[in-house]
Amino acid sequence: xxxxxxxxxxxxxxxxxxxxxxxxxxxxxxxxxxxxxxxxxxxxxxxxxxxxxxxxxxxxxxxxxxxxxxxxxxxxxxxxxxxxxxxxxxxxxxxxxxxxxxxxxxxxxxxxx
Amino acid sequence: xxxxxxxxxxxxxxxxxxxxxxxxxxxxxxxxxxxxxxxxxxxxxxxxxxxxxxxxxxxxxxxxxxxxxxxxxxxxxxxxxxxxxxxxxxxxxxxxxxxxxxxxxxxxxxxxxxxxxxxx
Numbered sequence: 001x002x003x004x005x006x007x008x009x010x011x012x013x014x015x016x017x018x019x020x021x022x023x024x025x026x027x028x029x030x031x032x033x034x035x036x037x038x039x040x041x042x043x044x045x046x047x048x049x050x051x052x053x054x055x056x057x058x059x060x061x062x063x064x065x066x067x068x069x070x071x072x073x074x075x076x077x078x079x080x081x082x083x084x085x086x087x088x089x090x091x092x093x094x095x096x097x098x099x100x101x102x103x104x105x106x107x108x109x110x111x112x113x
Numbered sequence: 114x115x116x117x118x119x120x121x122x123x124x125x126x127x128x129x130x131x132x133x134x135x136x137x138x139x140x141x142x143x144x145x146x147x148x149x150x151x152x153x154x155x156x157x158x159x160x161x162x163x164x165x166x167x168x169x170x171x172x173x174x175x176x177x178x179x180x181x182x183x184x185x186x187x188x189x190x191x192x193x194x195x196x197x198x199x200x201x202x203x204x205x206x207x208x209x210x211x212x213x214x215x216x217x218x219x220x221x222x223x224x225x226x227x228x229x230x231x232x233x
Binding site: 033035040041042043044045048056058088090092101102104105106107109 | 119
């Protein structure tokens, strides 16, 4: 049973560019959450998608947007990249009902130069 | 808003010994969950142990146990018989239990992490 798959694993972008990160949830999970983890810090919640809609959002600017597809996979888009957006981006999937155990992917390391 | 604080940026322990990682949190809620996650160099967050706030009994998973002090808002992790494979970043996390059947909607709030080194 595949866990959470994220792509790409590493990415280098130039300041001002746009980036799209992808996440395939664990089989049977219907909810996807995205977290940003700066170097040496704990993950920070960006937003969560359920039934193809953004259900909850953390304190991130509108440059961060997302999408969830009918097969529950998700994308995270970041526009007008800043140097400060350099981080590890983690995707976590869960089942909406119940206590909500999370399965994390191995993340995408984004470097903005 | 809830906050989670880990005051030990780094800890080290000799193999086979016991180490305790500290975590405090701040919340006005009475019902919530607390977690310890392990993040090895592979970067994937792995759940170590979970504690429901309404349970007085401390959770235990093999060599891992917690000391949950609800009144003090403290949640420490004890690792017994430390092994080289325990070396990793450890994160304490909080999740609200509000939402009923929509508990899946609740986000995790993480601490800053503690880097644990195991010395052979």
